[in-house]
Amino acid sequence: MDKTKRRDLIISFVLIACIFLIVAVLEQILPKTSMLFTVLKKGSIYALVAVSMNLLNGFTGLFSLGQAGFMLLGAYTYAVLTIPVKSRAAVYQYYDGGIIQFAVPVAVGILLAGVVAAFFAYLIGLPVLHLKSDYLAIATLGFAEIIRAIFQWDKLGGLTNGSNLLRRFPIFRSALFPFAVSGFCIAIIVLLINSTYGRAFKAIRDDEVAAEAMGINLAHHKRLAFTISSFFAGISGALLAMFQTTVQASQFKSAMTYEILLIVVIGGIGSITGSCISSFLFIACSEWWLRFLDNADTYIGGFHVPLLRPGFRKVVFSIVIMAIVLLYQRGIMGDKEFSIEGIRKWLSKKLRKKEAHA
């Protein structure tokens, strides 16, 4: 590696370490009930699943709408396997304690969540991955719905607790935990993108026929991308379960997949930093910053603001989304990544302009 590249890498590491440090410091100074932490936690979880979807849609060109189904698999696997044995009778109250009577440690649970999701992705991928893009989308959407119906089926209640929710599994308290796990997983994805596999994926995205002509095994690589993306979606499902402290199949609807798709497109298809940034912005906007619009009794200096009712926040949020999509057609980051080199070039361009003026 030449000198500038190594220096850039070190600077990137330092910056990422700084982010972690800032979060740790914030945890100490702000009251622990501040909304900022909720947004940070949820944002980092959605960042992971957005990056995993980007890997599939943006880098490999496989239009899949099944993320919610894999998150569901991951969340349930984690929850079912880690509920402490003494709580099982209370949680599985309609199914006599359920059929699983052991509990695994948290790390194993998260890993297994990813593995189970990847396994199902492999099975699902076998029949559908050769379909054309829109057909693939609807087929994966269909699989997500089928998985959801199966998990809600009461005959399987001994395992999944049917329509009832799962709770009492181990959760995290600090925002550093999801940050660390998501950060680690995203780092792996970045490494993958920059390897030969990543180049094969991009080739498939750009032109399938040409890629095949160049010797890339289409079916094998598509299945690989699908499985890896689902692995990380499963892990993010486990993290989401830990964030929410409850898991219920009915919330993993296709609406969740659409939200993730929105995050990916707004951030820029093919840009990992874009997905991360837009995930935090999306969560902050929809859950935190605009909540004051729901309060019907808002007064500005004695003037009762009309139109504000519960539901107004969501209307404003939808308008904001539409505006962003129409104005930033390629997403906020397009398909570029945030890199030290990019900043240096931008800075030197500015400096050169100054020198020209002087």
Added chain:
Amino acid sequence: MKKLFVVLSILLLVSAVVFAGGEKEGTGASGAKVVKIGVYEPASGDNGAGGKQETLGIQYANSITPTVNIGGTDYEVQLVIVDNESSNDKAVTAASELVSKGVSLVLGSYGSGVSIAGGDTFANAEVPAIGVTCTNPQVTLGNDWYYRICFLDPFQGTVLANYAKDTFGAKKAYALAKLGDDYSVGLCNYFIKAFEALGGEVIYETFPEGTSDFAAYVANAKNKGCDVFYSPVSIEAAALIIEQANTQGLTMPILAGDTWDSNVVLGAAKGTKVDISVTTFFVEGSTDPQITSFVDGFKKYLASNQTAMTNNGGNDEIAAVTAMGFDAYYTALEALKKAGSTKGADIQKVLPEVTYKGVSGDIAFDENGDAVRNVAYVKKVDNTTGKWQFVSVQSVK
């Protein structure tokens, strides 16, 4: 155009951050001290309609009793209302929002799923919560910070099973629940257990979310020769089921739980030939002066406030959840008075001893945090007038 958009959005965000800052204890308009009570209810999503009606009860109570005397000082009671959107993942952020605004205690929610989802956040922040109409036992089980003033599902399901057997002599029942909805599935579960213990047989089916077409389910009930149709589902599905039952000429009586006690059901059933009975917390037609003053006062409140009238569905029929919300507010005030402080931990210590006689009956808490209630009211729909007809007071044998 892009630049203008960026400037506008920055302005919006800045103003939002100003509003979004969390405060612990503020001062009210007149400079009096303020105690905040969180209202944790859905205002959108599947349970939005019911959640709004419950919030109305709390708001009405706040409008007639806006102050409380805690430890010798008069405090102004401020309601902090958040929308948990009837969904578990949004519920956690809604709960965090309440906690970050510094509420002393929380009322809610309509919908046991979101209550359970938010329970951990409240427990962690040491804010006690009083459930209003969440009937799933798991809400209070194992959570020392969650209490409730309504009866439980096991009780409700058994009451209806007994009612079906005794009043209609039913031997075969058809139970319909919504797939993925722990409330209706849980309630059906208890109904089935009780009904089968009484020697009856139950055909149990579920419908997926978003179903508008209940023709097949009604036809199933008819074809299997059932005697009663038990469907404790949410109000939107209720209206569609009633309609389909009327179209197909369903003769068997329809039974449901507390969710069907709403003007939505009355509106759908008026003019039809269906026979609907529900178990509920509240009866409007009582002559008790506390109840009549609540009923009259609430109707006047709706008439004077257009938003409230819309939230109630456009007419002034009182939903049972509104009465429960009303009682929950006063229970909260009793708890504040007894605790003598606005700190959540102090309130939680005294809650087990709080009692209150409300429009829905006597309220007291047992060691699990559940309400000590052993009666439910059974109401029937009068199809010609479109109003409720009180039938009986049921208790469990």
Added chain:
Amino acid sequence: MGFFQSNLPYLLAGISTGGQYALIAIGYTMVYGILRLINFAHGDVFMCAALMVIYSASYMPLYVSLPLAVIATGVIGFAIERVAYKPLRTAPRMSAMISAIGMSYLLQNLALYVTGGLTKYYPSVPFIADSIEIFGAMTKRVTVITPFVTIILIVALVSIIKYTKIGIAMRAVSRDFETAQLMGVRINSVISATFVIGSLLAAIGSILFFSNYTGVTPTVGGMPGLKAFVAAVFGGIGSIPGAVIGAFIIGICENIIKGLGWTTFSDAFTFVLLIIVLMFMPTGLFGEKATDKV
């Protein structure tokens, strides 16, 4: 006779839901054929049509508000295309799809805001919404009318596409977008006409649907919209007869599944059917075999 009588309600329900899905599915398949865009907002346009009827019916008699709402829905379809899809014609396909999803959100949230979330009830259209008896099974007249109305509209639409100038233009544009432009076809008019026709059909579909199932909530368009889209894909996207046949098959199978007692899986079954068909016929039942030019 007993067997027929006890199963007739399922068959009738199946045919009528199939017809309703067909009317919505045509909108999806026409837009996809021309723009290669899945118009996620279509199901919500269907819902908006119903809300408009409900709100206008409180001010004017039904025979005025129904046609007015149908026309207004056409206008909404036109407006959505102009605002949300036209600017993104040169953008990557995903952006256009996100715009559709965003539009769908916007319509749902507006409906939620305006109605307050409570279910609104569709006014009872006389004659259509009356209960009638067929061979001993009770149902609403609209379930019987729906398939006939659907077929009449489909025939009218297919004749428009085959014999009129605008129809030929539509076929040309769906075959090859750029060449049609070079040949002098006015793309904007063709695309707008497609959206308007699709929305008008959805509006009529909504009148039939909500006369049968009168509860209107902001999210009521979601499931029928998705199922109609599945029907369009099932029949081969881009093909109108395919969409119709697919819709009827899905509507009938769905109700048969419910009648057999597998109610838990009635929705999931629709997707299983789709996946099985796609495995053997990757472009749907009547889809065109697309060749990849290298």
